Amino acid sequence: MKNIKLTDNTISLKNINSLINWLKKNPRLTKGDLTLKFEKIFSNWIKRRYSIFVNSGSSANLLIAQGLLEAKMLKNKIMIAPAVSWVTTVTPFLQMGYDVKLCDCSKSDLGLDISHLEKLCKRYRPSLLILVHVLGHANDMKSIKKICSKYKVRIIEDTCEALGSTYEGKNLGTLGIASTFSFYYGHHISTIEGGMLTLDDKKLYNILLSIRSHGWGRDLENYERNQLEKKYKIDNVRSLYTFYYSGFNLRPTDLNAFLGIQQMKVLTKKIRIRFRNFKLYLKNLSSFWAQQSGAKTVSNFGYAIMVKNRKELFDYLKKNKIETRPLICGNMGQQPFWLKRYKRPHLPNAEKIHQYGLYLPNHENLTEKQVKYICEKVKLKALPYNFT
Numbered sequence: 304m305k306n307i308k309l310t311d312n313t314i315s316l317k318n319i320n321s322l323i324n325w326l327k328k329n330p331r332l333t334k335g336d337l338t339l340k341f342e343k344i345f346s347n348w349i350k351r352r353y354s355i356f357v358n359s360g361s362s363a364n365l366l367i368a369q370g371l372l373e374a375k376m377l378k379n380k381i382m383i384a385p386a387v388s389w390v391t392t393v394t395p396f397l398q399m400g401y402d403v404k405l406c407d408c409s410k411s412d413l414g415l416d417i418s419h420l421e422k423l424c425k426r427y428r429p430s431l432l433i434l435v436h437v438l439g440h441a442n443d444m445k446s447i448k449k450i451c452s453k454y455k456v457r458i459i460e461d462t463c464e465a466l467g468s469t470y471e472g473k474n475l476g477t478l479g480i481a482s483t484f485s486f487y488y489g490h491h492i493s494t495i496e497g498g499m500l501t502l503d504d505k506k507l508y509n510i511l512l513s514i515r516s517h518g519w520g521r522d523l524e525n526y527e528r529n530q531l532e533k534k535y536k537i538d539n540v541r542s543l544y545t546f547y548y549s550g551f552n553l554r555p556t557d558l559n560a561f562l563g564i565q566q567m568k569v570l571t572k573k574i575r576i577r578f579r580n581f582k583l584y585l586k587n588l589s590s591f592w593a594q595q596s597g598a599k600t601v602s603n604f605g606y607a608i609m610v611k612n613r614k615e616l617f618d619y620l621k622k623n624k625i626e627t628r629p630l631i632c633g634n635m636g637q638q639p640f641w642l643k644r645y646k647r648p649h650l651p652n653a654e655k656i657h658q659y660g661l662y663l664p665n666h667e668n669l670t671e672k673q674v675k676y677i678c679e680k681v682k683l684k685a686l687p688y689n690f691t
């Protein structure tokens with residue numbers, strides 16, 4: 304048996320050959336028409352009005368963190384983020400000066416713990432929440448939306464691990480004011496590096512287009528650009544070099560967009576395989592705690608397990624050529640970057656994830672036979688932790 308990778312390259316040889324043929328035509332490589340085309344395809348697929356392609360999922364989070372401030376959409380800078388998340392779900396907001404409160408995770412879907420979320424909302428009156436649909440599972444969006452509407456909190460979905468998962472007839476990534484996606488290696492689709500931000504608000508969309516490219520006006524829709532030029536009395540000489548917002552350069556290239564467009568054609572198949580593998584794990588590891596959520600389709604990013612002998616199992620699986628890793632970043636509140644700024648928060652569930660959580664491989668090239676083999680090895684060595 305060859306090495307079973309945790310994630311695999313989602314860019315196929317066919318994609319690379321098409322890319323080579325396209326490159327031979329000497330096309331424009333920087334952000335251009337293909338970026339616009341990819342954004343349109345993505346919007347139609349996910350069912351959202353606007354998409355903005357950027358150079359990573361982390362950049363998409365940074366873009367929305369800054370965009371909401373420039374758009375003056377928040378009543379304060381207090382926000383809630385999940386303790387079980389990715390580091391750049393949290394750090395762009397810290398960098399932009401937000402006061403971030405970590406929320407504990409649910410023991411079933413590994414998203415937000417609902418009662419802790421409500422406590423934080425009551426105590427801190429935040430204006431913003433970012434959540435993560437961990438490993439392709441949905442948060443309890445019904446309860447979260449209820450709480451957020453009660454306390455007037457805006458929701459951003461970090462959907463970097465859940466492209467294609469559905470919840471109550473909708474795609475994850477369409478349930479808040481904006482959502483972010485990652486197209487890094489091993490994600491559902493890959494553009495080498497890349498990410499997407501989707502939203503429906505026209506004004507915010509235009510601000511984000513500007514922030515993506517230095518804060519200038521030239522990427523804006525005509526109407527918005529004309530309005531700003533009128534307001535600031537900008538003539539055609541200064542038009543290209545006037546900066547309306549404090550921006551970054553988070554742009555992708557058309558080369559990345561080319562790969563994205565190719566892979567959108569086979570995304571449904573990729574999701575089907577990930578979901579099939581998830582169900583197979585669930586069946587074969589039925590005596591273990593399992594991550595469960597209200598997602599109808601689980602576009603699974605990896606299969607979560609909780610084990611008492613994590614190091615022993617990790618080493619054993621490695622010896623048997625099976626790659627595993629800790630469950631995302633564990634508890635953000637126990638990461639050194641957090642502890643340099645703040646005291647360690649008390650987050651009992653996330654602490655368990657930090658100590659006992661692992662996730663097993665899932666990707667579009669993982670076969671049913673390999674999933675069964677992984678489960679056999681896990682059952683032989685693992686001491687399940689009862690996370691209930």
Ligand SMILES: Cc1ncc(COP(=O)(O)O)c(C=O)c1O
Nearest residue numbers: 359360361389435463485486487
């Ligand atoms: C939940 C989550 N958010 C953000 C990111 C960052 O995406 P990228 O690696 O494209 O910057 C990741 C990466 O895996 C992630 O899992």
